[in-house]
Amino acid sequence: MTEQTLTVRFFARLREELGTEQLTMPANEEQTAGDLLAELASRGGPWAQLQGSQPVMIAINQAMVKPAAVVKAGDEVAFFPPVTGG
Amino acid sequence: MTEQTLTVRFFARLREELGTEQLTMPANEEQTAGDLLAELASRGGPWAQLQGSQPVMIAINQAMVKPAAVVKAGDEVAFFPPVTGG
Amino acid sequence: MISIQTEDFDTASEYTALRDSGAGTGAIATFTGLVRDHGDTQDVSGLFLEHYPGMTEQVIAGLIEEASRRWDVRKARVIHRVGRLLLREQIVFVGVCSAHRADAFAACEFIMDALKTSAPFWKKELAEDGEHWVEQKASDVARGEAWDK
């Protein structure tokens, strides 16, 4: 049996403050992006900010989603601060 | 005594249809741009269109005005169709 | 700066001049109008543009002043061609340089809209069956008036 995983990516301030650009996490059944965020926040330290006062934006497979969006094995999930281009 | 006059100019379709680019008219006391327009329209023929159904725009000394604006000796009064540049 | 001219213009050098507007410049909005290759009637081969020399420049200077009162305008440039123009040629250029993009867009669009209803230019379409003066569009009048609200 292959382990079911998903890829998590961080950008900009989050990438820097977490010291993490990308990680692989086990994919659970009926898991939302918000659940993932809570799981990562529970690591404490800088990770706690994922559920802090600063907004965190979420993309699944490179499309913006709400925290209630379901994540599946093989997905690329990204967390990042509000965008500031242009 | 110098004769008191004003200059009247026509542009675009009006210039062509009246066959007139510019003319000199006597300047009367308490005369408005609308009075001038009526006086010119009374010449009949193509001039009648100055009081016809097509709108005529008016400028005195190169600033757009309403028909009630007073014209004085020495003024440059222009009559033209609605503008269509750009 | 305002130019009324028969010659064509080079948007590249206009952009370069707008960009060189000193400190605080963050946004440049430009608009260029071309002679469309099918006008109000078929078989149009070009346009002839007449204007009221002197008044045209005054009206446009007034529009730039008004735009500068309403929005942050670091530099504004208007070029309008007159005389005979072929299909696809450039007619008009409006460029605005500002600290902020909302101001650049608003000032540029305002100047262009207001020019269409208040600057003394008249277009004549040149077609195979003769020439005819273009009528003012109600939609242009409405767009011009919308800025007064």
Next chain:
Amino acid sequence: MISIQTEDFDTASEYTALRDSGAGTGAIATFTGLVRDHGDTQDVSGLFLEHYPGMTEQVIAGLIEEASRRWDVRKARVIHRVGRLLLREQIVFVGVCSAHRADAFAACEFIMDALKTSAPFWKKELAEDGEHWVEQKASDVARGEAWDK
């Protein structure tokens, strides 16, 4: 067409390409954003722009598609730079070619506004006392949302 690149761009050649958009073209609106020489803080010497490769292009393609549904868009071009940028350098270009000026202005401004709130770019200001990430502006969010009304 969409380009995300570290190199600078040439608005002149972009304009030429937009102008060459085939029959019916009458209006070209462009917007260029520059690095302002005084940012949110003093002593800023430049910017660093990070993006999410792949997603960026998808988001912008979606914005161009939406603009093309809402307005007449003959051609649209978006260029956004990433990496290290000095003061006064060009950051972003949006150009739209349309039959009509109202459509050209609206589509260009919509793409630019929506890009600011939905395309995954992040700016970091580089100052003498260190670097700091730029916060999203409430005014940008409001402008982005205004297009939904």
